[in-house]
Amino acid sequence: MAMHAETQNSPEQAATARRRAAMAVLAASETAAIGARLDTLAPPAFTLLREPEQGLVMLRGRIGGDGSAFNVGEATVSRAAVRLASGEVGFGYTLGRDRTKAKLIALCDALLQSADYSAAVETEVIAPLQTEVEAARAEKAARTAATKVDFYTLVRGEG
Amino acid sequence: MYVAVKGGERAIDNAHRLLADARRGNRDVPELTLDQISEQLALGVDRVMSEGSLYDRELAALAIKQARGDLIEAIFLVRAFRATLPRFGSSEPVDTGAMAVRRRISSTFKDIPGGQILGPTFDYTHRLLDPQLAESGDPAEPATAEASDAPTPRVTDILRQDGLIEESPVAEDDSAVGDLTREPLNFPAGRDLRLQNLARADEGFLLALGYSTQRGYGRNHPFAGEIRFGDVEVFFEAEDAGFAVPLGSVALTECQMVNQFKGSATEAPRFTRGYGLAFGQSERKAMSMALVDRALRAQELGEDVKAPAQDEEFVLSHSDNVQATGFVEHLKLPHYVDFQSELGLLRKLRAEFNQDQPELREAAE
Known part of the structure; x- marks a missing residue:
């Protein structure tokens, strides 16, 4: 998320940052986990603005990691858009071919913009999923950290 | 028929x-x-x-x-x-500097900020077959240690700060990125198209070419400045949403080769670079790609182009194993008519030969 740090804090930008943070958590979560969390909310009816569909996004890198862009290869992506009866429109995008997941992300995005559901989605869906995602990342990071070479210890051992 | x-x-x-x-x-x-x-x-x-x-x-x-x-x-x-799916567009260029690193090593600096992190690697294994794997059974749980929040800057970024290495080329506009899945490859190709070609190129082909540069066919004195593998977040500027949406993360391997330095009358000598980037944990591929990327820059860097790995048209035209296998394996398909006409021609030539030189024919028999 560092790539898109908001430089100003208008209410609109803050709302977008909040939606993007939620989308990142949802994209990193399992479909079944999102569905189970959403079910506890009893979400309202919605219509599909964009039927969930599969497609491709060309992934880009940078020459040398920091130079001009180049095309590395494509990735499968699913997307959907929904509208709540109250008018809020949500978008769902995720890597992979899971159209249900794209639809659930779109629904969460719409609910996050709704006065009635925003707080509940944040606390009942996004926050617990974020805890799970962070725990999984922390476990990976801890296992990785154990493979860090400690040259200092080596030198001390010889001295 | x-x-x-x-x-x-x-x-x-x-x-x-x-x-x-x-x-x-x-x-x-x-x-x-x-x-x-x-x-x-x-x-x-x-x-x-x-x-x-x-x-x-x-x-x-x-x-x-x-x-x-x-x-x-x-x-x-x-x-x-x-080919069966529509393309929604292109992602924003991924930031490998912000990678959640699962492996990261440098053979140029022992003490790099963020440290040398071995991760899951075949390196230092003894390459002895393990008979235990023939039986089933789970291995020990991995060890853990306290993870550090210290950033892991790219080694090339560190060298850049001191001006010791060339800058990456930076285009004014990222919209004009070449795409060889859309337009046929023409020569000379820009580095963006070369890297796209190499990213999908056959690992064995790139490995052999990279190896050939080390053995002297277009030598470029490489050091593995850094190899890193880990997860990178992908963002996509979604027109309907009106902002760059996160799509999730992909695992990538990046290799920064640091190569022989070059200077001129007007510029102090600096290391040059070769770059490799591949999906997943593909270390041999990323390293080979970086060696070949650097070799293909020979002309740009004023070096003689005389080795296969430096020959852009040769490398880029033969790197794709789907194209290569298609053309090699098409030899299996029926060529009956072609072969019949060759056979007819050969019989005619032999008949003419025998008519002209009956004594040779007798000698041969």
Whole structure:
């Protein structure tokens, strides 16, 4: 998320940052986990603005990691858009071919913009999923950290 | 001729039935699941994603199963699949500097900020077959240690601060990125197109070319400045949403080669660079790619172009294993008519030869 740090804090930008943070958590979560969390909310009816569909996004890198862009290869992506009866429109995008997941992300995005559901989605869906995602990342990071070479210890051992 | 075609159809159907049976193998042995392939043959899946040029673990696993483990056939299947889906657009360029690192080593600096992190690697294994793996049983849980929040800057960024290494080329506008899946490759190709070609190129081909540069065919004095593998967030500027949406993260391997320095009358000498980037944990591929990327910059850097790895047209035209296998394997297809005409010509030439030189014919007999 560092790539898109908001430089100003208008209410609109803050709302977008909040939606993007939620989308990142949802994209990193399992479909079944999102569905189970959403079910506890009893979400309202919605219509599909964009039927969930599969497609491709060309992934880009940078020459040398920091130079001009180049095309590395494509990735499968699913997307959907929904509208709540109250008018809020949500978008769902995720890597992979899971159209249900794209639809659930779109629904969460719409609910996050709704006065009635925003707080509940944040606390009942996004926050617990974020805890799970962070725990999984922390476990990976801890296992990785154990493979860090400690040259200092080596030198001390010889001295 | 019609008889042969009809007979062929039945034979083809039955050959495919036999193929399906051979793919399944002994039915007393449990069938492989895609999860098993994705989890336990993960590096094969990574290679199929890289060279199939499609990031989707499940599809790559399916392709490996369908191809009976023939990775080039699997890559072919994945390439064919991607033609069935519409393209939504291009991602924002990924920031490998912000990678959640799972492995990161440098052979140029011992003490790099963030440290040398070995991760899951074959390095330092003794390459002795492990008979225990022939039995089932789970390995020990991995060790853990307190993870540090210290950033892991790219080694090239550190060298750059002191002006010791050349800057990466920076285009004014990222919208004009070449795409060889949309336009045919022309020569000379820009570095963006060369890197796209190399990213999907056959690992074995790049490995051999990279090796050839080390053995003196276009030597460029490489150091593995840094190799890193880990997860990178992908963002996509979604027109409907009106902002860059996160799509999730992909695993990538990046290699920064630091190569022989170059200067001029007006510029102080600096190290030059070669770059490799591949899907998944594909270290050999990323390293080979970086060596070949650097070799292909020979002309730009004022070096003699005389080795195969420096020959852009040679490298880029023969790097794609789907194209290569298509052309090599098409030799299996019926060439009966072509061959009949060759045969007719040969018989005519031999008859003429024998008429002109009857004494040679007698000697030969």
